[in-house]
Amino acid sequence: MEKPADTSGDILHSLQDTPYACSSVEELCGGSGNATYRGKLSKSLHDGADTVIIKHCEETCPKVPHLALSTNRCITEREILTAIQESPAGRVSHKDVVVKCPRIHHYIPHEKTLILEDFPHDSTLHDWLSNTDADRDATTLAALGEALGTWLMRFHVWSESAAGSLSGAVLANTNSTGKDLNRTKLQAVKRQCDDKKVRDYAADLLSSAPKPGDVVVHGEFSTRNILIQSSLNNPDRPPNCSLAIIGWETACYDLFTRDVASMIAGLYMQKHFSGSESAMTVLQAFVANYPALSEEEAYRTVAQVGENLFHWGAYAPETHTEEQVQTIVEYGKALIIMGMEEDREGVLGTFLRCLLEPAARLDV
Template sequence: MASASREEITSKVLENLKGTPYEASSLEALSGGTANFIYRATLLKPLQDGTKEVLIKHSEDYVANTPSFKLTLFRCHIEKECLKALSAFPIAREADESDPYNFAVRTPKFFHFDDANNTQVQEYLQNGLDLKTYALKTYAGSNSETTKHQCLQLGKALGRWLRGFHNWAAQQASLRTIVAGNKELQLLKHIINFTWLLDRIKQFPSILGDSEGVFQEIKNMAAAELNDESKLQVIHGDFWSGNILLPKDTIEEGAEVPMFVIDWETSQIGKPNLDLGQMIAELYELKLYKDILGGLWMVQGFVDGYGAVSEDFAFRTAIQVGAHLISFGTAVPGWGTPEQVENCARTGKEIIVHAWKRDRDWFEQGDLACLFSRTE
């Protein structure tokens, strides 16, 4: 059976909202995200709290941008339960009240979920932009001390939020039970991280070929981690700069800057290092591909904000960074030149190999020295 067109999906969503408090006078399709159909809805009547616009997230049993790629609808239930649970999680604000930047990190409010039609209603961030796009537009070519401080504080706010979330989620038994059922996307995450890692050897044989043995050991390690669920906990599962929203306006000193952590469909039980490693790798790619120092400054602030960790934890995070750089960082269309893609693969390999050897000295002389700056 052929998939419905986007126009048919939009009409269906509009129809399903009729007669609810979220009935919309119009839907505007939004860019961003690949798996779902995302809209800004202008409500026919404001909600009791005055809200006039909401975000509508509609899901089908396939990836919206690639209908041939089937995807479980259980992901909608996972996101609904995560957002409901996280409504009680505190907003992460600046640790130093004297700092001029005030980033307020939280999840969007959850309003409604239509189980029959897999349509979700969330808080809409006015003029929101994902952090990756914001950094590309704002921090390219900007190496001032002002930019550095802003990037460090932004990263620190994200790190503090993530550490708080990991600590909080580890105590949520009911949420863990729900999220532990997300087996299909847990397996997909493992494939992207570690099966693709070995597959990339065929793409870059002269760069990665001599590390096949190490890559296989790392894949085995990751598989063993999944088999011991007693050492896993609730994680976001897709924690990267594309899933952080902030206003597209210039960040001003003294003004509160809301930052939304979105897209909880991939939440699963796993190692917290998966969340850290993915975000660090994505921010680091801003430097590797676009020579944006702000990416590295955000990494430094992020690690600092996350706080003290063991040396074992730092090495496991480094392995995750390297795996993401190779598996995913080399596969983003149009991200860089062929030479830059090869450099990303080479950098990822060096990170993995030195982390596997527990070569702390190597890290402390390079870009990612911050990974070990707060080890216990």
């Protein structure tokens, strides 16, 4: 297989004549199809920042060498992050929580390389919530969930109105990266479930073309794509949290419930695999602060949450048990059937009752 062109030396060379010249770079984990680095700037930026994130879009994935990846995702990420800065979703403040998106500093089109704002952070929100040894304040956890619900609502409202101006890049990404991602998800369902109804419904859910009513969605909206910086453990500073929404290369056209379901499923899996009650507190507050869904939207979300549970591998720690896997897969199957059949009584018997009965949001 051909070796990727961008080594750390290539990165340093490509930036040497820009304001983002770096004295060194450190390779990071940036997804299966990206070579991602943190660059130490030779000269600090006007805002005092002395590091940037360098994200190079690869056409192949080392884990799946036979899979060709479209570089449309780099263009899509650039266009969305550029447009979102001036939108109501560019920065959202809620109580002591600020939710932001990284700025694009620079773009090298022939190399498909983005230079992005670097956020000082403690960890991903996923890792932060999975640390069950830490003492997490319920009020702060609720504020985090509320802030994410508010941010997602503002993003979806904006993305619906901005869909036209972003249509070229997002449609291309929907037909390339979006299809690749959905194909992988469908294979996960088929591999773990032999129920024809579930498999057929998942195929319909994951194979539909863009249609009226679709908005621009993040595509992989989960705690794994959110960075958190918190001062909660610093007694010399007032308590506050800053969240950064990253991982925009999967943005595509879809129904807005895709993002809602992705976040809910991820938080629930953190509870299931890591015993994180903190994740459930965030989940409750997230649902409570996102606009109430119609019954049709709620049932679709239930089914989409179920479909997401088949992708447990990204959330399960190495210490997970086979019993945990079997339980989450069976629950995913059950939720798909409940959503597909609009089984109200069934849904009301699950943690997703809050989607059908707003009053239940107080008792997740």
